[in-house]
Every structure is written in C-alpha cells, then in structure tokens.
Amino acid sequence: MSWDWQVFCQDTITQEVAQSCFGKGGDITYLDWLLSAWGWTVSVSLLALAIALVVGSLIGTLRTLPDSPWVVRLGNAWVEFFRNIPLLVHIFLWYHVIPAIFPAMKSLPGFVLVVFALGFFTSARIAEQVRSGIQALPRGQRYAGMAMGFTTVQYYRYVLLPMAFRIIIPPLTSETMNIFKNSSVAFAVSVSELTMYAMQVQEETSRGIEVYLLVTALYVVSALAINRIMAFIEKRARVPGMIAAGGGGH
C-alpha cells in the first residue's frame, strides 16, 4: 500500500489537485474542509464546555446545600438522568424529540441542539465533581463561614467554592478532554465536524487511512492543547502551601 497525501490538495468537486493546496475563489479543497471541520469540533466543544461549567457548577453546588433535601434530590435526579442514558440518545432527544414538543425550536440549526445536548450531558458529570470537591473540604470551613456571620451565598462564594474549584481542576481537565472526544458523536445529526468529515471524505476519496490519520491527529492535538491550558490554570490558581491537599496535579 502506498501513501497519497496529495488527496488533501484535491478540489472537493472536480478532484483536481490545487497548486497551493488551498482552494481559490469559491472552490475548496479537502484541506480547507478539514480545517473548517476542526473549527466545528472546537466550537461545539468549547460552547458545550461553557454550558457544562455554568450548569454543572450550579447543580453541583445545590447538591451540597444543607437543610434543603428537595433541592438535593432534584440535583441528584438531574445527574442520574444524564448518567444513565447514552450521549447518542441525548443527542437524538435534542435533535428529534425536543423540536417536536416545542415547535419554536424547529428553526434552530443542528449545531445549537448538539451544543445543548453535549453541554447538559457534561454538566451532570461536572456537577458530580463539584459536589465531591465541596464535600472534600473539612466541615470546619463551612462552620467557620457561618460563625463569621456569612449568609449561605456568601460562605459558598468566599469560603467553599474557591477551594473546591482548585481541588477539582485535575478531574475537570480530563472532563474537558472528554468533551472534545464526545463532540465526535455530533456526526449522528450531520454537524460537519471532524468525525463527519472523516466518514464522508473516506467515502468520496477512498483514502481512508490518510484521512483518518489526520483527523485522529487533530483530536489528539486538541486534547493536548486543552491539557496544557488546564495545567497552566492549575499552576496560576495554586494557593501556596495548600495544594498538596488537592491531590497534586499532573
């Protein structure tokens, strides 16, 4: 078997090899398409991550509230709902079922629905990490906050959450890398991200190995980049003398 990397310089319609490897005018080569697919993967992942962080932190915090069993139960139900149904089914629910129930959402593009599906799915996992982060803190921290006369919101904001978030940076890092991997499931509803690209171009060019190799490499590069960024954040957010309790890092 011989390699044929020129396939990426081919025009997607005429299959002619472009001189610069990038299409001119309205034409696009497979390389152009690959970069745009990478862009879709990155945007789906980052937007879903934003939703997951906001919703996950909120639900995770609510699950640790003292004296409000129903709020805790609701939070637990949210987590169980997302943990016991596969991501692909969640994506189908958002893509096929929710627009059928709420007709106003029919005009939303598949991209937005996938972002919500992936974001909420990951929020349940982040909520679990936030909860365990808060519960890993010594109980005295909460009582100290109360004794200072802080309101519940205040002692969460100034005492518990700043420490809890530092503790959970390592698992949060792997969850962020998971989002990039999980975004590949968006192929099922035809969002033109990397996996969709791989499947389609493999069929069009029958150069599956070259195409898959580059796509896989881009996934690995994205995950590594995230890993480095999170390591940087972890370093900058370190509280002197405290981090050993948080389990180290990478």
Add this chain to the structure above:
Amino acid sequence: MLMHIDWSFLSWELLRGFVLKGFIFSLVLTVIATLGGVLFGTLLALMRLSGKKWLVAPATIYVNGMRSIPLVMVILWFFLLVPLIIGRPIGAEASAIITFVAFEAAYFSEIMRAGIQSVPRGQVFAGQALGMTYGQNMKLVVLPQAFRNMLPVLLTQTIILFQDTSLVYAIGAYDMLKGFDVAGKNFGRPVEAYLAAAVAYFVICYSLSWAVKRLHKKIAIIR
C-alpha cells in the same frame, strides 16, 4: 405546545420484531468486551507494572493512545483496517466486537493497574517468602485481592460500556438503539421511538448502578 404523542404503536410485537435483536447484540457486545477487556487489560496492566522498559513502553503507548482518541474514531478505524489486515470484508457486528475488546482493554487496564497497586506490598513479599514464582504470586495472592478491590469500578465501567455500545451506530451495526431507530422510522413515529429508547437505557443502567452500589456496600463491610 404538546404535539400528539401516540404510544399505541409501541407493542410487544414491535419490541420483539425490532428491538429484541438489537438488545441481544448490545448485551453480547457488552459481555464479550468486558471479558476480553478484563483479560487483555490485566495483561496490559501487568506489562506496565513489570518495570521492564521493553514491556512498559508499548503498553503505555497503547493505553494512552486508545484513551486519547474518540471511541467513534476507533470504531471507524477498525472498520477500515480489519478487512485490510485479514484480507476479506467483515460485518459491522464482528468489527464492533473486535473494536470494543481492543478499546476497553485500555480502560480496564487502568482500573486493573490501580487495583493491583492497591494490594499492600507486604502481600507480594509474603508470597515471595513462601517461595512462590511470579506467576503463582500474581494468580494466587495479588490478582484475587485486586479484583475484589476493583469490582465496583469494574462493574461501573461495564455499565458505561453498555451505553457506549450505542456508538456502533457509526458503522450501521444493529444494536438496541438502532432497533428503536428502525422501528421509529418504519412506523413514522421517531419521537416516541427515541423517547422509548431513552427510557429503556435509563431503566437498565439505573437498576444496574443501583445493584453495584449495594454490592459496594456489602464488600466494604466484609473488608
């Protein structure tokens, strides 16, 4: 706002006709991938813990490589490569089974590694003091304890694995989700079919994880 949701099309006959076959495949895939994954995963874990460079390096590369690629891409890779390697076409189902054994081996090996490392060193030394060979020591002393320590995590991973089998959608293998998918399309009721699929997965996975939690409590008391 509610559109007409009509559950009447969901009947036992429909479940038997479309879903049962897929459910059985999902189940078979889960069981084979768990058994194969534990077997090869244990081997990988032993390689990584052997301290010999020529064993550690390939196992580490394999495990980290598998874990940094999306499962869907792994499924696509195997579907492309296995026929090239064995020289003849292979069905989506057979390809899925090979893929999941290879993929889960990487994840199970990490669980096994943690399990083996959780066995106190004194146990290994005790085995050696009794004159046991490496193989005997592993088989009779270390691995039984490691398995016991890791059982809840192992079972949780199996539940995740059962959910992940839905991803064989990418190569068109007929699993449980595909069964609901086809039924919904045939009867023109995709909304109900996907809802039913969600309920089915939830019931199965929730009861399994409840059982694992109970088992965990039981084991924790004995220890």
